[in-house]
Amino acid sequence: MEYEHVCPAVFRKRLNRFAALAEVRGETVTVHVKNTGRCGELLIPGAEIWLNRSDRAGRRTAYDLITVRKETGALFNIDSQAPNRIVLDWLRGQDWDEIRPEYRYGDSRIDFFMRRGGERYLMEVKGCTLERNGIGFFPDAPTDRGARHIRELMRAAKEGMHACLAFVIQTDGVMEVRPNRATDPRFADTMEDAARRGVQILFLPCHVEPDSIAVAEGGPTPM
Helix, strand or coil: CECCCEEEEEEEEECCCCEEEEEECCEEEEEEECCCCCCCCCCCCCCEEEEEECCCCCCCCCEEEEEEECCCCCEEECCCCHHHHHHHHHHHCCCCCEEEEEEEECCEEEEEEEEECCEEEEEEEEEECEEECCEEEECCCCCHHHHHHHHHHHHHHHCCCEEEEEEEECECCCCCEEECCCCCHHHHHHHHHHHHCCCEEEEEEEEEECCEEEECCCCCCCC
């Protein structure tokens, strides 16, 4: 996916989960942070960032913060809406008879339901923006909702569906994601239990530019 109106900026300060201060062409402005995670390794004062300008009426801010350069030099896309859009494009390139986003299952909405012939699939998508020594970790903040979704996938697998937890890795060069036990042990236990109970864990490595993100060449094979 590509962004249309991107400009460079400098990160100054995070105000809350949704807003931050950035310097754009010498002016300090409030920008929307499109990721409610901590992003503590990325959003540090002085970091090089990229903003996407939106002219949509009614917005409180003119810019969305979409990309950050980490101190290591690597680019990270932190747009939490990007993973589902990337996965949808990826799925559309395969031979599914049906793809239904936001599928109601149990007490949750699972990101995707797919059907191929008589075979039914459920897929929950998570975006990974936390990297340590070339390994991705999830989550970067506790997430009861994430663990609940995985429990629904385990239930689906028990009922005979194909269940998949897909991690979109929002930086280059990272090929796997591990549960971040130090931050959320409950999620870690649930993810490890799911892998033992037939839930497929899928990693989608990506290539990131300041104004785009896409599944990297040589990424996962079609399901």
